[in-house]
Each structure stands twice: as structure tokens, then as C-alpha cells.
Amino acid sequence: MNMDQGSSQLALHTRVLIIAAVVAAALSTLAQDWRFAHQRVSLMLLLLALIAELIPVSLSRSGLRVTFTLPFLAGLAQVNGIIAVIIADVAVTLVASCAHERFSLKRVRWSWVMLNCAVSTVTVAIAIVAMRLVEMTTTSQGFNPAATLTFTVVYTAVNFLLVTHFYCLVSRERMSSTVIARLKPGVIGLALYSLVSLCVVSIVTNAAYWCLPLTFAPVLALRAVLRVRAQMDEQYYETITALNAMLQRAHPYTHGHLERVAKMAEQVGLRLGLNPTRARLVREAAILHDIGKIAIDEAVLDKPARLTEEEMEHVRLHPEFGAMILAKSGQFAPIVEWVRHHHERLDGSGYPDKLTDKDIPIESKIIAVVDAYDAMVGGPKSTDQRSYRVPLEPLDALVELERCAGTQFDPVVVDAFRKTVLHSGRRARWAS
Amino acid sequence: MGELNGVSRLLLSILLLMSLGVGAYVRWRMTRHCNRRLIDSLRAFSTAMELRFPSHRGVTDAVLDLCQKIAVEMMMPRKQQRDLEMVVHLRDIGLCTVPYGIFNARAEDRWTLSERERYNQHAEDGGAMLEQIPSLRRFATAVRCHHCSYDRLGFPQLRDVSEIPMVSHVLNVVTAYVWLEKTQGDLLACETIRQQRGKALHPVVVDALLAVLTSPGVSQQQLPYAPV
Numbered sequence: 120m121n122m123d124q125g126s127s128q129l130a131l132h133t134r135v136l137i138i139a140a141v142v143a144a145a146l147s148t149l150a151q152d153w154r155f156a157h158q159r160v161s162l163m164l165l166l167l168a169l170i171a172e173l174i175p176v177s178l179s180r181s182g183l184r185v186t187f188t189l190p191f192l193a194g195l196a197q198v199n200g201i202i203a204v205i206i207a208d209v210a211v212t213l214v215a216s217c218a219h220e221r222f223s224l225k226r227v228r229w230s231w232v233m234l235n236c237a238v239s240t241v242t243v244a245i246a247i248v249a250m251r252l253v254e255m256t257t258t259s260q261g262f263n264p265a266a267t268l269t270f271t272v273v274y275t276a277v278n279f280l281l282v283t284h285f286y287c288l289v290s291r292e293r294m295s296s297t298v299i300a301r302l303k304p305g306v307i308g309l310a311l312y313s314l315v316s317l318c319v320v321s322i323v324t325n326a327a328y329w330c331l332p333l334t335f336a337p338v339l340a341l342r343a344v345l346r347v348r349a350q351m352d353e354q355y356y357e358t359i360t361a362l363n364a365m366l367q368r369a370h371p372y373t374h375g376h377l378e379r380v381a382k383m384a385e386q387v388g389l390r391l392g393l394n395p396t397r398a399r400l401v402r403e404a405a406i407l408h409d410i411g412k413i414a415i416d417e418a419v420l421d422k423p424a425r426l427t428e429e430e431m432e433h434v435r436l437h438p439e440f441g442a443m444i445l446a447k448s449g450q451f452a453p454i455v456e457w458v459r460h461h462h463e464r465l466d467g468s469g470y471p472d473k474l475t476d477k478d479i480p481i482e483s484k485i486i487a488v489v490d491a492y493d494a495m496v497g498g499p500k501s502t503d504q505r506s507y508r509v510p511l512e513p514l515d516a517l518v519e520l521e522r523c524a525g526t527q528f529d530p531v532v533v534d535a536f537r538k539t540v541l542h543s544g545r546r547a548r549w550a551s
Numbered sequence: 552m553g554e555l556n557g558v559s560r561l562l563l564s565i566l567l568l569m570s571l572g573v574g575a576y577v578r579w580r581m582t583r584h585c586n587r588r589l590i591d592s593l594r595a596f597s598t599a600m601e602l603r604f605p606s607h608r609g610v611t612d613a614v615l616d617l618c619q620k621i622a623v624e625m626m627m628p629r630k631q632q633r634d635l636e637m638v639v640h641l642r643d644i645g646l647c648t649v650p651y652g653i654f655n656a657r658a659e660d661r662w663t664l665s666e667r668e669r670y671n672q673h674a675e676d677g678g679a680m681l682e683q684i685p686s687l688r689r690f691a692t693a694v695r696c697h698h699c700s701y702d703r704l705g706f707p708q709l710r711d712v713s714e715i716p717m718v719s720h721v722l723n724v725v726t727a728y729v730w731l732e733k734t735q736g737d738l739l740a741c742e743t744i745r746q747q748r749g750k751a752l753h754p755v756v757v758d759a760l761l762a763v764l765t766s767p768g769v770s771q772q773q774l775p776y777a778p779v
Binding site for chain 2: 262314315317318321322325327330333334336337339340341343344347350351353354355357358360361362364365366368369410411413414415416417418440443444445447448449450451
């Protein structure tokens, strides 16, 4: 899927969602559930929801923001009709967007705001319908934990699926792998949210609105945890970026090479059955697989003529150097061995440790195949070409890989790579 | 205005206690863990430069050890001590732009003028690289200035000595000492450092370094970098 196809799909899905939101709002109107009871409680909940919307946690790598309005929406849904809750959620989203526009340096994209409003409308409508169904089937008056939990779970699930769907459309990641990767933290967050929602709703049913601000404390605590986690993730990826930048300053040709190898290595890993988390680690290992070249003389790496034996020995140190660099940091521990062994061969003639088939990690085998292919084919720019070799055509490079399968490369990995390349439709030219 | 019933009170109490616990955990444990992870990951940079230029091997550990002792001696705030530790690992990130041959082909005293200028550029390059990375941006100035001398004759040239962060002054003094000790031995190194006090080297930092070196608990064997 190229950029144009991605953009048109995103626009189409956005329109569909907006239409769905309008329909949901219209149907809600038909239900004639216009209740706006307990004004003080409702206004307090609205205020708390707005404050929660104004202090999101940015997951800046993904462009997503996590807000904490759910418990207060659950409270609103307890005492008000569906229309009131939809209007409240949409209003909070719009007001917060205006506030961000005014106070932040980044300009708000109103198309995304419309999308968020549509997501809110559909999510609230479905969650309230589910909640009302549970209320009808249970006989408890006042505080109904089952109904509250239903609202919380359904809201979280629908919101999660819709946001993930649009995220995958923008980032062109697979929906299934993204859902699986985010499921565990999502479930933990849901458990905590449910507790806060139950507390808010139980306070609301007692009309003790003066206690509601106290429920902001767990929201702030949750937010603090998420912020630090997001910060740690951000630091991790920025360290990778910085190491990459360092390598590219020393060896400029590596830039496009590393990006291409990383992207393709992840896809090959998924095709071979690695779970999404592991495939993501393979991608990170692929970005850093040549970091050891920072300790290699660039004059040798860029030498157009054949290297002497001494020069070859010097170049062959780079996987070991790469492992030494990454081993210093505990968070790179999973990928150290993959980087170290990415030049091993099945027949034991590789380096640095002369490992054979069974001892070579599958991740190293993946990187080896993708690395070799990109070295043969190069990239679209002249700066992506190796100084010592004329680039091959993609099909010729695939033939060469298959020729070396069984000795240099793992045949299963070569096969998976071939299918990945052909599936991605990049026959004409290896393009990023 | 309503009153809370038993269930509400119980839920609210649990949540407030949880919030306190989580808040304390985030404030003391998670934040510390986050900082340690960052410092940990920054070791990769100093290791990369030491592998690129073997003459630098072991220098980072020596510089780090002395910097930590000086920071304690100068009673630096914890945050500044942490920043100093991070800048130690990042200080020579700009050396990746210096050609491999300059350092590894011949000794420093045999460099040509253009090679010397190329080397001097590394502090500025390092700062520029860090400016591109949001979580490391705050160290850009310190890295840029880690060879700035107190008398403004170092590199890069700055208008005012007050522009140089204290962390950079500490690095400048410690790095100078470590290299002098490597080439001339500890006695001459100390003497040179004393002579440059208030000239090329910040006087407060020099006093702290000399206090650390002459304190009874520190002996030659305890220094991580043994002179060649």
C-alpha cells in the first residue's frame, strides 16, 4: 500500500466513522433519553472530565495521546441520558483541542479533532447501550456495579479498537500485531480504570459531589505512571536514533541501508512466526546491526578496490564491536547476540565465532539475509550504492540469495524473505 | 448534598491509598529507574568512541570516577551530579565526525593544523548532534563547552565564561588531569593543574580535584586508570 492508497483509505474510513457517529447521535435522539439530572454532580463530572482531557500523556512515537476521562464519563452515564453524555464527551474534546491550539506550539489539525469527536460519539453510544441492556437485565436500583463495569469495558474496547484501526491506517502496521502488542498494558489499565469508575459511580449515586475531586487522585497517579513509562520508551528509541546518527555521521552511506534493512527484517520476522514484540526487537537490532562499524576505518569501508587480508580482518571486527557497544546498556541485552552473529554462516565459515546452523539465532539469520540483499541491490539514491560493487537487479539478488541458501543463509529465512519482497510488490526497484 | 455509604467509603479509601503508594513509587523508584536506564544507555556512546579511538580506552571510567568524587566534594545537587555523569558519556560523541586516521595513524603532537582544527570541531559537532534528540538536548551546551577553558582560549570560542555550564568546567579540569597523568605521571599532572588554576581551569573545580586527589582515602592504586 503506497502513500496515496494509505491516505485515501484513511479519508474513506474517517468519512465512514463520521457518518456512523451522526447515525449514532440521531438514533440516540430518537431514543428520547434527554435526561440531565443532578446538575451539580453532572457539572462537577464535566469539569473533572475536561481537566483530565487537558492533561493527556503523549505517546509521541505513535502520535497518540492518552486521556483519563473515562471514569467521569461513566459517572455522567449513570445519571444522565445518552444524548447528554455524547454532548459532554464531544464538548470536552473540542474545548481541550481549542485549549491546546492556544497554549501549545503545535497547530491542531481539525480533521483529527473531528475524527476524535466521531470516535467519542460512537464509543459512548455503544457503551451506554450496553450499559442500559445490563441495567435492564439486573434488578439493582442505584449503584449497579455490573452496569458500570460494562460501560467501562465496552467503552475501553471500542475506543481501543477504533483508535488502533486508524493508527494502523496511518502507520501502515498490521492491526492484529498492534492489537496484540497493546493488549497487555491495555488490560492492566482497564482493571485500574474499572476501580476508579466504580468509585466515581458509587459517589454519584449518593449525590456526594463534594467527594468527586478526590477521585482525581488515582487519575493523577495513573497519569504519572504512564508518563514515566512513555518517557522511558522515548529515551530508549532516542538512544537508538542517536547511535544511528553517530554511525551515519561516520559512514553516510549507511542511512538508507539501515532503514530499509530494519523495515524488511521486521516483516520477515512476522512472516516466520515471531510474535510482534520479538519482530519489533528484530527491527531494532537491524537498525543497530552495523553500529560496530563506528570503530572501523571509513577509508577501508569505502575502499573501491579489493581489500587486503589485514583490512578484511579489521572489517570483520565490526559485529564484535557492535556487541561490545550494545552490551554496555542493559536495555539492549536482548539484541546483543543477534548483532554479534549477523555475519555467521550456516557452514561455520562466518565470523566472529564461526557458529553453525543450530547455534545461530534466527534473528541473526534474518538480518544476514536482508543485509546481504540490500548490499547487493542498494537503494534508490546514488549515495546508497556501495563504492566497491555495481548494484544488482532485485531478481538477480534473489537468485544469488537462493544460490547461497544452505551454506551462507538459512533456506527457510531466504524463502520467507523472497515471499516478503514479492508480496510487497517491490519488483522494479528496492525502494524505501 | 449526599453522604457516602459504606461501599463508596471503602472504594474511595482503597483508591486514595493506592494513589499514595503509586505516587511514592513513581516519585522515588520509577524516576530513579528511568534516570539509571538513561545513564546506562549512554554508556554505549562512550564505548563506541573508545573502540573507534583505542588511545581513549579506559579514559571514560577514569574521568567518570573523578567527576563523581569532585561532584561530592563540591556538594553539587543530585540532579547536577546525574547530569554530569551523563555528560561524561556523551562528551566525545562528536568524535565520530573526526576521521579514523587522525587519531589512529599518528600521535597528537604530529597532527597538522587542519587535523587539529578538525579535531577541535568535535565539541561543536557533538552539541549539534544532541540538539537533534529531544531527551538529550539539555546536554548539548555542556558537551559543546567541555573543552572551553576558563580564560576562553579553548574551543569553541565563547563570548562570556558564564555561558559555560559548571558541568563543562568539571569535565575540562578532569579530562585535562587524566590525559596529563597518562602522559606525564600524577605529580607533574597535579603541578600543571595547579599552575592553570584560574587561568585555563576553573579555580573552584581545581581546588575540588586537588582535595580529592590528596584526601587520605584516595591512593594511586584506587584510581581506575593506571598510567601507562
